[in-house]
Amino acid sequence: MKTRWYKDAVIYQIYPRSFCDGNGDGIGDIRGIISKLDYIKSLGVDAVWLSPVYKSPNDDNGYDISDYRDIMDEFGTLDDWKEMIDGMHSRGIRLIMDLVVNHTSDEHAWFVESKNKDSEYRDYYIWQKGRGKNGKKPPNNWTSNFVGPAWEYDEQSGEWYLHLFSKKQPDLNWENPKVRQEVADICNYWFDLGVDGFRCDVITYISKKDGLPNGKLKFPLIGDENYIVGPNYHKYIHELNERSFSRYDSMTVGESIGITPDNAFDAIDESVGELDTVFSFDHMGVDFKMNVIPAKFNLAKYKKILNRWQQLPKTCQPTIFLENHDQPRCLPRFSGDYGDRRELAGMALATSMFFMRATPYIYQGQEIGMTNCDFKQEDYKDIMSVNALNMIKKVCPLLLPYARKVLLKRARDHARTPMQWTAGDNAGFSTAKPWMMVNPNYKEINVEDSEKRNDSLLNFYRKALAYRKGKDVVINGDFKLVYPKSKDIFAYIREYEGKRLFVIVNFKNKQVNFKIPKDLTFDNCALALSNYADTPQTLQSMKLREYEAIVYEL
Ligand code: TEU
């Protein structure tokens, strides 16, 4: 029943709040998406991953769901959604919905009910007595991913509930079989409405260690070893696969902090019947220490991490992404200071990822080279940034300037500025003042301008994706790094049944010498893709120009 179509798919991520506003209230919505379906099709992508559009009070922009079977008012109606999915399917684009089931909103009916100790819903969540004399200390030392303790006290019942994210995102109790059945039912509800798969939000957090023991103190998270890929994780996902995913020609991708090349086989191999693929985040940590403190990007380290995924058996499908709605923009994050070569740098990054053995994801705006934004303190909208700033103001105001510096590199807000469609008002995103500031560089960086130029980054994405499509060597080929230790060049060879691709990318804004590897022999060679007009037609030792990116067929 499963065609595993995702092995030859490129997926485009939409963060609906920031993509396109269809009704002029300053907030992106489903009608806005519908109006851009031809644009999405024109990119040559195969599927869309849509960040949550379900009913939500928006404490965390839709990642706090109050009704899993309906659409958020600000985004439209279920009928709009149906029109959207039909519009996608008629264009040959599949739809991956976001599945946020580690937690719900505190405004979900289950949680409202569960505040009552005698309710049958009490056990849908993780309620505990506090520590200390009168239970006024949280049950353990876990901290929320959004700053502060992971527990909130409820006066009414005199107990605490667990929330690994905001206090408006109480964690569901997956130990309760009823909860697990609810989740399967939700998935099947959307499958029956036609969706093609799910991106499973923080799915590796669902199983908490028995007795919820204290964690070891470590910065910036405390105790995460007690809920990341917990004791029943595999059991629960296998069960969900049986009850739902395996019954449809679906694809799943887990947001899977804690799944590494060492344990990936047990999580995604085709034989295990759990998730089809996962996002891992190690390569996103290369330019940060402990995920927070900015550090220098090291290409050799980055390649080493990605290579380990590439060497997994062919029955384990890796993913590759440079951006998502939680990450700063990839320019200049991975390319260094690009000066006036922004688009060339974007092409280099794109080339490096599109020809790996992986399902690539493109985040909205990446295809036109949108960049981080020079936010002032009051511009931050994300709960994570806002909480961090408030905490530092309270605890150690002296650190505020440093915190601001970190946020300018790290904040999730960078990915969430409105999509830059035109050089006109509000970047063509909306006719009203957008919910979040537009990056002032929209006059130079926008879709309208990119469409006009044949050599734009946008058109390079189209060329690269068209070339990639359906190629066995890209889908199935072996992957071998060339010059793995080089800190300037990302080069690799793909090989499948006698066909080879040689991908050479200069990651730097400087000229770099490239030598044909000594042990490489070839009779024929043809240039397949390049971001310079006059790249040599055949592979040779050469001086690579700034951000030069080349694919040869051998
Ligand atoms: O993200 C999980 C998560 O751990 C991030 O919030 C992480 O803290 C961030 O990437 C900084 O490194 C998922 C969603 O992608 C995110 O948008 C949600 O806020 C979060 O879960 C809660 O649902």
Ligand code: CA
């Ligand atoms: Ca709107």
